Amino acid sequence: NSSAVRAEALNNMTDIIVSLAVIIGLKISIKPADRNHPYGHFTFENISSLLVSFVIMFGGIQGVIQNAPRLFQEDDVVPNAITIIVSLISGRVMLIVFAV
Numbered sequence: 001n002s003s004a005v006r007a008e009a010l011n012n013m014t015d016i017i018v019s020l021a022v023i024i025g026l027k028i029s030i031k032p033a034d035r036n037h038p039y040g041h042f043t044f045e046n047i048s049s050l051l052v053s054f055v056i057m058f059g060g061i062q063g064v065i066q067n068a069p070r071l072f073q074e075d076d077v078v079p080n081a082i083t084i085i086v087s088l089i090s091g092r093v094m095l096i097v098f099a100v
Contacts, residue, residue, distance in 0.1 A: 002079050003067045005087060012090070014059040018052045025049070 025048020031041045079087075 002077055002083055003070055005079070005083055007063045007067060008087075008090065010059050010063055014055050017055050021048045021051045021055070025051075 025044050029041050029043075029045040029048075031037075033040045
């Protein structure tokens with residue numbers, strides 16, 4: 001029930017979607033010109049960038065919608081062991097990702 005853990009999970013999920021969109025957009029955009037696309041496929045890079053911006057915006061809005069009401073509650077949330085373990089594993093994975 002930790003807002004921070006849920007927000008980080010949403011952030012990681014959007015990171016995966018964004019990375020896939022960028023990879024696919026770049027692979028399509030480097031294709032050479034053909035009969036149907038005489039100027040090339042460069043606009044796919046812009047389309048993938050637009051998709052990325054919408055995914056990031058959606059993630060931010062969802063984070064606010066889910067967590068804003070909790071700002072005004074006085075309940076203290078104590079994380080359980082599973083939350084701590086998942087957070088530590090996630091942090092370790094992110095350190096490995098950033099190191100590569």
